[in-house]
Amino acid sequence: MAYSGKVIDHYENPRNVGSLDKDAPNVGTGLVGAPACGDVMKLQIQVSDSGVIEDAKFKTFGCGSAIASSSLATEWIKGMTLEQAMSVRNTQIVQELSLPPVKIHCSVLAEDAIKSAIADYRRKQRGSQAQVGQA
């Protein structure tokens, strides 16, 4: 498959590879995809008190465009508010990376990973508020 220069750049020099502490209250973790489908993305966000994503990390099992899509996603959402990050669309990733039609699912997975990480963070926040309320 002939990839765009941007996919190759993200693949060869992936941004923000790594892991954050998944047990930290201000970290949200999204794990999407399945090994059997050939793609698994783990995307994590660290959120400041003011609701801004101050750090994002990813690890991906998948093809070159899956790795590039998740690398790009972490690059974009760093510095965004949760609301802004929620509005990132897979079509923007497709456009930026010039993904061919057969690779569009990689961008869908990246969008899902962002949303899943945010949902996890929000769930944790609600949980800790509930605990505060009970105390």
Add this chain to the structure above:
Amino acid sequence: MAPKLPIYMDNHATTRVDPRVLEAMLPYFGEEFGNAASRSHVFGWNAERAVEQAREQVAAAIGASGREIVWTSGATESDNLAIKGAAEFYRDRGNHIITAVTEHKAVLDTCKRLEKSGFEVTYLPVERDGRVNPQAVADALTDRTIVVSIMLANNEVGTINPVAEIGQAVKARGAVFHVDAVQGVGKIPFDVASAHADLVSLSAHKMYGPKGVGALYVRRKPRVRITPIIDGGGHERGMRSGTLNVPGIVGFGKAAEISAAEMAEESKRLLALRERLRLGIEARVTDTVLNGSLEYRLPGSLNMSFAYVEGEALMMALKDVAVSSGSACTSASLEPSYVLRAMGVPVEMAHTSIRFGLGRFNTEEEVDYVIDLVAQKVKKLREMSPLWEMAQSGVDIKSIQWAGQR
């Protein structure tokens, strides 16, 4: 010394034309341009003589006689002609065809086409090492079986089938036995008599000959008949009309002659290179799985799964090395290799497979370079892999409820 890049290790896909083959072909692009079917002048006679010499060379490589060789455009056409031609010709005897799930698409899709016109096809499963069990063939044969098509060696995993035993079972029931021998001929011993083969598909470009030329062996004693699928001038004794590709056929002949003459030595050398590659990778990389059989395997073939690393991503990382993958991401269908799946390779491992195909022009330096590169890149990709991270921290990946699991 660092080898010259890029390195070609995809010799199951195609092989480079041997310089000796090219040299033999060149005159037939130049002054010896005649049509082998022209009976009235020296141009035609010279072309015909060259074609007949090549026929003998190809026939000799499989223990056949020149009169049993029909030229085609390649193995896909040979497979189509063999199966459709025999099915059509023997239709009054029955309508049942037997093949195996790991056959090449040229065989499987031909069988699917025949199913649409009233034939019944049994697709036999294979053992875990990819071999077809001769007893399974014997059990599947019925009085209505007219054609059995089983490959000599598999293109993806290099597994060699017990064609002699299979052929014996087929002939005991009087069906026509077709062998797609494209990947095996010139690499391992094969002859039509011990295989009990009636029809054999061959391709020039898998044995260091040119693309666009193949052959079908059609047994004469006892005579096997096929109905042609291309009509025209009645070339090739009516079995395959069309002006012959004289330079290609001359190249095929030379390639077959060289492969037969050098097989013993070349297969020893390729086996040593293949084992150097396999053991070299296994010494440097953990969590690999060899796909297919180690015992019944083409000497130049290596197919390995690298757990937790997706095959296409690894191929991209090995960018100066030409290999192929059974990963879904390399196909338009998004389904991983049907051959690996049929062998019982779990789907997540099929996604991580890489096929290395060593050939005549590969060197030890190249193999050592590839071992290094694979070790380095698998390490890098595993550091990026969430599955590797989970496995290292003791999480059982199979216990996770994955979304969208098929």
